[in-house]
Amino acid sequence: MSKTITLGCLGTPSGKYCANVLEEKIKPSGSRTETTLYADSKSMFIALEEGDIDLVAVDATTLAAELPEELELIAVTERQRVNDVVISNRPDATLTTDTKNVVATSALRAAFVRHYFPETPCTLAESPEAIEQALKSGADLAVTSYYEALWMNLENRITEVLETSYFTPAAGQGCIAVLCHRKMEFAKKDVVRWWANHEETEDCLRTERSFSQALPLTEKRPVFSYAHFEGALVTLKAGIITADGRNLYKTKKSSILAETRDLGKKAEVDIARLLVEQHAQSV
Numbered sequence: 001m002s003k004t005i006t007l008g009c010l011g012t013p014s015g016k017y018c019a020n021v022l023e024e025k026i027k028p029s030g031s032r033t034e035t036t037l038y039a040d041s042k043s044m045f046i047a048l049e050e051g052d053i054d055l056v057a058v059d060a061t062t063l064a065a066e067l068p069e070e071l072e073l074i075a076v077t078e079r080q081r082v083n084d085v086v087i088s089n090r091p092d093a094t095l096t097t098d099t100k101n102v103v104a105t106s107a108l109r110a111a112f113v114r115h116y117f118p119e120t121p122c123t124l125a126e127s128p129e130a131i132e133q134a135l136k137s138g139a140d141l142a143v144t145s146y147y148e149a150l151w152m153n154l155e156n157r158i159t160e161v162l163e164t165s166y167f168t169p170a171a172g173q174g175c176i177a178v179l180c181h182r183k184m185e186f187a188k189k190d191v192v193r194w195w196a197n198h199e200e201t202e203d204c205l206r207t208e209r210s211f212s213q214a215l216p217l218t219e220k221r222p223v224f225s226y227a228h229f230e231g232a233l234v235t236l237k238a239g240i241i242t243a244d245g246r247n248l249y250k251t252k253k254s255s256i257l258a259e260t261r262d263l264g265k266k267a268e269v270d271i272a273r274l275l276v277e278q279h280a281q282s283v
Contacts, residue, residue: 004032005188008044008053011037013128017151018057018176021077025196031188045071048181054188056179059147060172060205065212067179074189075178076205078198081146082174082226084109084167086160087131088141094160095120099140103131107243108222109143112167114245128152143167147174164226168237168250171208171225175201203257204228210264211238215271224250225267227260234260238267249274 005026009019019035026033036053038044041062048056049070060076067073086095093099095117102117103125104110113122125134131142131152141159149155178196180189207227215223225238234257239250251270253263 003030004034005055005191006053007033007035008038008047008056009035010041010044010058011039013151014059014148015057018059021176022055022057022178022196025077026191029191029195031191048179051181051183054180054184055192057176058179060175060177061170063172063177063209065209065215070182071179072182072184073177073206074180074184075192075197076202077176077178077196079201079204080150080174081161082169082228083146083164084112084143084162084169085146085149085158086141086143086162087135087149087154087157088159089135089157090140091159093141095141095143095162101139103134103139103142105131105142105144105148106170106222108170108224108241109167111222111241111243111245113143115241115248116166116245118245128154145169145173164237168224168239169226170223171212172205173226175205177205200229203234203260207234207236207260207263208238210261211236211267212264214265214268215240225264227263230254232256234263236260236263236267238264239271247278249278 007022009015023033044056047053099120102113102120102122104113104122105126110122110124125131149158204227208225211225212223221240221242223240227234227236233254235254237252241248249271251267253266255263
């Protein structure tokens, strides 16, 4: 086996953070890593498919529900704190105080703000630069994930941690997904899985993704899906919310680890039933 493992990441703050984390995890194995930064996901995944690089490391929330057949999810890093958080220039700022203007880093977070705080104006700011500009321009606070605050170097400005019981995260929040081509050398796969993979986080991510995979392809509303261990059981909290925040549909399912493949489908059946019931009430 070649002692060098080649890695592709996006040249964004998130991508560079993913590269640094994976490099540090692989280093104790004795293997060298060489990282190439890409301007966009398309060129990065083409390089992976064509064998120019061994691995791709990305924020797990960015993974498509279905991966190309030739690619394999080989490792998932240990999850950072999964919660959404509030960032502000004011150390006392929270969503429950009298805020005038909020920015959110995803459509899902914006929808939750609109649902739970309907009187609070909320706009999107989907880059570190946009967040900084919004806070400088008069926004009271920003809602993002702890993971994003970490790689944006904004964790010292976190003023509130939001509970997953109402700001439920998207699938994969807080961890890094590592993908390879199925034809990658087995020896390299063994190195990556041994040193970079966190089995409990991997089990949770696959459970979360099972909900997204069960949804109809036509589903365009913000989707959330969060799995965690409760003793011997895996519990999945999942659902969808309309972008305006008016309608929230959620469910909670638990099973033993061996049966988690079915949790996503069971959750999807519950959500479909709730949608039918809501439609029936509205006609």
